Amino acid sequence: MELCRACGRGPAVNLVIRRHVGMLVVQRFVKLRAPLCRDCGINMTKTYTSRTLVEGWWGVISFFANWFCLAGNLIAYRKATRLAEPQTIQQEHQAAA
Helix, strand or coil, X not given: CCCCCCCCCECCEEEEEEEEEECCCCEEEEEEEEXXXXXXXHHHHHHHHHHHHHHCCCCHHHHHXXXXXXXXXXXXXXXXXXXXXXXXXXXXXXXXX
């Protein structure tokens, strides 16, 4: 079982969350690819999506690229919401003899 990279709880799933910053001439993409639990995945998706909704529209090409980021974040959000409630996982460490 994978553990969340942000909080260390599980179960976690690999999510790809994108943020787009549109500027008049150039644009910038930010991508987070990490195993995240339900709570962290939902929070990160909301954070990246809200920033994209504010910063992503400033440019002709950026207007269209922004839709790609929003659609991808919707997929990531749905994957995160399907996870079970995060639990602290106790891992057994065996000492090498």
